[in-house]
Amino acid sequence: MAYIIDRRLNSKNKSTVNRQRFLKRYKKQIQKSVSDAVNQRGITDMERGDSITIPKQDISEPVFGHGQGGKRDIVHVGNKEFLAGDQIPRPEGGSSGNGAGDASDSGEGMDDFVFQISQSEFLEFMFEDLELPHMVKRQLLDSDSFRYKRAGFSQAGSPNKLNIVRSLKSAHARKIALGGKKRRRRRELKAQLLAFVDPLSEEQQSQKRAIEAEIMVLTRKINAIPFIDDYDLRYNLSVKVPQPSPKAVMFCVMDVSGSMTQEIKDTAKRFFFLLYLFLQRQYEKIEVVFICHHTVATEVTEEDFFYSRETGGTVVSSALKLTQEIIEARYPSNEWNIYVAQASDGDNWQADISKCHNIMQQLLPLVQYFTYVEMGGREVQSLWHLYQDLQRDFSHCFAMSQVKNNADIYPVFRELFKRKTTT
Amino acid sequence: MSALKNTKLLSSGSEWTFELLATYDREIARIAKDKFRLDTYPNQIEVIRSDQMMDAYASVGMPVSYNHWSYGKSFLSTEKNYNRGNMGLAYEIVINSDPCIAYLMEENNMTMQALVIAHACYGHNSFFKGNYLFREWTNAEAIIDYLVFSRDYIAKCEERHGVEAVESMLDSCHALMNYGVDRYKRPSPISANEEKQRLAAREEYIERHISDLWRTIPETEQSQTSVPLNFPVDPQENLLYFIEKNAPNLENWQREIVRIVRKMAQYFYPQRQTQVMNEGWATFWHYTLLNEMHSEGLVDDGFIMEFLASHTSVVAQPEFDSPSYSGINPYALGFAMMRDIRRVCENPTEEDKRWLPDIAGGDWLATLHYAMKNFRDESFMMQFLSPTVIREFKFFCLDDDDQQENIEVTAIHDEMGYQKVREQLSQQYNLSHQEPNIQVYNVNLQGDRSITLRHYQNNRKPLNKSTQEVLKHVHRLWGYDVSMESIREGQVIETLSCKED
Numbered sequence: 001m002a003y004i005i006d007r008r009l010n011s012k013n014k015s016t017v018n019r020q021r022f023l024k025r026y027k028k029q030i031q032k033s034v035s036d037a038v039n040q041r042g043i044t045d046m047e048r049g050d051s052i053t054i055p056k057q058d059i060s061e062p063v064f065g066h067g068q069g070g071k072r073d074i075v076h077v078g079n080k081e082f083l084a085g086d087q088i089p090r091p092e093g094g095s096s097g098n099g100a101g102d103a104s105d106s107g108e109g110m111d112d113f114v115f116q117i118s119q120s121e122f123l124e125f126m127f128e129d130l131e132l133p134h135m136v137k138r139q140l141l142d143s144d145s146f147r148y149k150r151a152g153f154s155q156a157g158s159p160n161k162l163n164i165v166r167s168l169k170s171a172h173a174r175k176i177a178l179g180g181k182k183r184r185r186r187r188e189l190k191a192q193l194l195a196f197v198d199p200l201s202e203e204q205q206s207q208k209r210a211i212e213a214e215i216m217v218l219t220r221k222i223n224a225i226p227f228i229d230d231y232d233l234r235y236n237l238s239v240k241v242p243q244p245s246p247k248a249v250m251f252c253v254m255d256v257s258g259s260m261t262q263e264i265k266d267t268a269k270r271f272f273f274l275l276y277l278f279l280q281r282q283y284e285k286i287e288v289v290f291i292c293h294h295t296v297a298t299e300v301t302e303e304d305f306f307y308s309r310e311t312g313g314t315v316v317s318s319a320l321k322l323t324q325e326i327i328e329a330r331y332p333s334n335e336w337n338i339y340v341a342q343a344s345d346g347d348n349w350q351a352d353i354s355k356c357h358n359i360m361q362q363l364l365p366l367v368q369y370f371t372y373v374e375m376g377g378r379e380v381q382s383l384w385h386l387y388q389d390l391q392r393d394f395s396h397c398f399a400m401s402q403v404k405n406n407a408d409i410y411p412v413f414r415e416l417f418k419r420k421t422t423t
Numbered sequence: 424m425s426a427l428k429n430t431k432l433l434s435s436g437s438e439w440t441f442e443l444l445a446t447y448d449r450e451i452a453r454i455a456k457d458k459f460r461l462d463t464y465p466n467q468i469e470v471i472r473s474d475q476m477m478d479a480y481a482s483v484g485m486p487v488s489y490n491h492w493s494y495g496k497s498f499l500s501t502e503k504n505y506n507r508g509n510m511g512l513a514y515e516i517v518i519n520s521d522p523c524i525a526y527l528m529e530e531n532n533m534t535m536q537a538l539v540i541a542h543a544c545y546g547h548n549s550f551f552k553g554n555y556l557f558r559e560w561t562n563a564e565a566i567i568d569y570l571v572f573s574r575d576y577i578a579k580c581e582e583r584h585g586v587e588a589v590e591s592m593l594d595s596c597h598a599l600m601n602y603g604v605d606r607y608k609r610p611s612p613i614s615a616n617e618e619k620q621r622l623a624a625r626e627e628y629i630e631r632h633i634s635d636l637w638r639t640i641p642e643t644e645q646s647q648t649s650v651p652l653n654f655p656v657d658p659q660e661n662l663l664y665f666i667e668k669n670a671p672n673l674e675n676w677q678r679e680i681v682r683i684v685r686k687m688a689q690y691f692y693p694q695r696q697t698q699v700m701n702e703g704w705a706t707f708w709h710y711t712l713l714n715e716m717h718s719e720g721l722v723d724d725g726f727i728m729e730f731l732a733s734h735t736s737v738v739a740q741p742e743f744d745s746p747s748y749s750g751i752n753p754y755a756l757g758f759a760m761m762r763d764i765r766r767v768c769e770n771p772t773e774e775d776k777r778w779l780p781d782i783a784g785g786d787w788l789a790t791l792h793y794a795m796k797n798f799r800d801e802s803f804m805m806q807f808l809s810p811t812v813i814r815e816f817k818f819f820c821l822d823d824d825d826q827q828e829n830i831e832v833t834a835i836h837d838e839m840g841y842q843k844v845r846e847q848l849s850q851q852y853n854l855s856h857q858e859p860n861i862q863v864y865n866v867n868l869q870g871d872r873s874i875t876l877r878h879y880q881n882n883r884k885p886l887n888k889s890t891q892e893v894l895k896h897v898h899r900l901w902g903y904d905v906s907m908e909s910i911r912e913g914q915v916i917e918t919l920s921c922k923e924d
Contacts, residue, residue, distance in 0.1 A: 002466035003467045004445055006441065007470060014478040015481045015482070018491060018492060019495040021492040022495030061597060062598055063598055064601070064886065066885070067886055070883035071823070073821070073851075077816050078741075078816070082835055084832055085831070085832065085833075090823075090828070090829060116503055
């Protein structure tokens with residue numbers, strides 16, 4: 001009678017294209033919603049998906065319809081005490097309160113349109129148009145790891161790379177090329193042989209013998225063409241292509257001197273975390289090194305890094321020095337992509353500045369990217385001026401910015417990693 | 424329960440299997456055809472998952488559709504509401520096609536599947552096949568082909584002209600979709616094959632014959648004098664058709680897109696006009712068919728109790744002062760009216776004989792079939808809404824006039840009010856009263872090519888706030904300035920316009 005079809009195994013996500021189109025169309029609004037979310041969220045749940053809110057009127061599909069006003073006759077259900085001719089005072093908020101059906105359908109409500117996006121989409125929007133500067137350049141310059149890539153065929157190679165199909169093909173071609181003429185001649189001679197019909201004259205017999213002799217010679221020659229020759233051998237050719245190192249290390253450097261309040265540290269943590277998420281999208285494996293410093297720098301655990309509180313002065317060079325030492329000891333710069341994020345309130349011991357300058361001159365060539373954020377929102381201090389000088393010389397791998405509060409973090413982060421048009 | 428009766432049971436328990444679906448379908452079909460003369464297209468029942476149901480929702484139930492962001496939007500909102508538990512999915516979606524495609528969700532138990540089969544595959548299906556609007560306006564055989572054609576055509580346009588160009592074209596057409604139908608003229612049904620053949624010919628023809636309207640080369644002396652005062656001579660209600668045929672600057676592919684959207688609007692038009700009847704008919708039949716199965720002993724008491732629980736929630740009608748009230752539930756009203764017609768035929772009261780003299784005491788099945796075939800919501804109310812149903816729903820009419828201080832109750836469910844309620848309710852289902860009456864009034868052929876639309880006000884009801892936005896879409900399609908005049912009692916009372924920036 002009826003056909004019953006099981007469609008449950010059909011691919012789902014028939015709406016994927018339409019969904020993508022929607023996301024693309026409202027990219028701006030979604031990005032805004034994402035950036036609001038990033039600013040409000042705790043650090044630990046930074047990367048989950050989110051519900052996105054877009055004002056309904058932004059995405060409405062307008063159609064002609066009736067607005068409020070005029071005279072309308074409406075039939076309702078469930079009369080209790082009304083009698084014909086009753087006068088009912090108009091409810092507050094115009095006529096729409098009464099025509100419940102009309103009001104809710106007219107689409108003039110100002111509610112927001114809310115929907116879910118997945119974690120990966122969230123990150124996609126979060127890091128859209130951002131890039132890690134100069135990744136490519138570094139990879140090609142001093143990449144030590146390689147991977148082999150097929151690159152056609154060659155006539156020389158090691159036996160394990162022998163391509164049998166190709167080799168036999170070229171052997172076949174060679175055999176045709178070398179033997180073709182002889183074979184054609186042999187075919188002709190064989191045809192001539194058929195023309196001899198018994199009885200044969202002397203002359204004909206000697207002719208026949210001559211032909212038969214020639215055929216034998218030709219056959220021998222044809223058979224002598226080697227089945228396969230060195231010349232035929234083909235090898236799969238692989239070429240080495242530099243492989244960007246999949247490993248990255250991220251140094252979080254933070255001032256923990258007395259002037260850094262917990263609040264400032266929280267802001268710093270957000271910055272570090274954003275960078276971590278961003279790096280995670282580019283690299284398979286990331287190690288994180290935490291270095292905190294006051295007058296001396298130490299490598300600490302994450303827990304200590306964010307929550308321990310020290311007092312004392314500030315010597316930035318100690319942290320930079322330690323970073324450099326750790327890089328040299330554990331993360332050779334030709335194997336590792338090195339990122340340094342430094343957060344500080346800008347305090348530094350005046351006499352330390354020139355030392356910082358020297359260390360930075362050595363450190364910056366080793367790293368992929370160095371970002372410095374200054375927090376606390378105070379007047380810029382000596383460290384800032386020093387770094388400004390450095391930025392001029394190392395603009396390709398050094399970026400700095402000031403952050404006042406949590407809400408600044410994401411915009412500043414975007415600013416630091418904004419995709420630059422190649423110049 | 425006797426042993427004999429037990430053996431007739433089709434199943435026990437709530438699990439469904441494909442064999443059981445087939446068995447139930449066979450039994451329901453037998454009862455529907457033999458006992459109640461329901462004439463249907465062949466059925467194609469497809470079992471799907473809930474996420475596939477959401478996909479189907481997003482594309483207005485169509486199994487195939489072209490890509491557009493608005494479908495993505497509706498998918499997202501369905502998904503969100505469903506995942507949060509704000510809404511359940513409909514039990515079924517059924518498509519007016521031949522064969523008639525019905526979707527069943529795998530989550531539903533056997534009772535629900537049987538309900539859906541009865542409701543969709545025999546209720547809606549016979550309505551699609553029998554009702555005059557569907558017969559005249561849609562071509563069930565061709566719709567799937569046409570959908571495939573339109574999807575492929577639009578995909579091809581996207582390749583050639585870019586997704587964005589196609590998207591903005593579709594945006595504009597969708598905005599005018601409700602004005603893409605000839606309300607009074609019967610359109611020719613659509614067929615994908617003919618469409619494809621005609622497409623090539625049409626494109627070539629249009630290439631060669633640039634519309635005479637826009638001829639700028641001076642014509643001969645005599646024709647210059649006879650300039651028509653108005654173009655179009657009579658106002659045109661089918662905006663999309665007018666644009667497709669007359670917009671000066673559209674390229675052929677753009678005209679074709681207008682045509683596709685217009686044809687889709689036409690396909691859906693009967694559904695919008697028969698909501699109460701269609702749902703009422705389907706609900707009446709699932710109720711009747713499954714009860715018939717129960718009295719034949721094919722299903723057990725547990726089955727019928729569960730079915731009644733679902734049925735009751737489908738036809739629930741909250742009253743106006745309830746927080747869940749959102750107007751009249753078409754299932755409830757339709758079901759009540761269908762059932763009432765049967766009652767009037769079988770057990771007419773004196774009142775029924777006065778109000779419905781033509782059908783009181785008649786053959787209920789023939790009467791129902793007649794009603795299903797020859798009416799739409801508006802005329803169906805006018806013809807068959809009985810005082811019994813009016814009392815059952817406790818209908819009352821309000822007159823909400825912004826020139827009066829108070830809202831007046833003009834009629835209630837009493838002897839004096841029946842006629843008024845019936846008329847008002849009928850008008851409430853009249854699409855041309857629900858939607859503003861907007862027509863193409865004039866095109867300035869000699870001058871700036873601007874187009875003038877006219878809105879003929881009904882009961883002083885103004886246009887809504889998005890009118891200006893819609894005019895932008897008209898502008899995009901027409902290519903020149905657009906203005907919209909609102910007419911009340913023959914006077915232009917307001918003019919909106921959308922001009923070149």
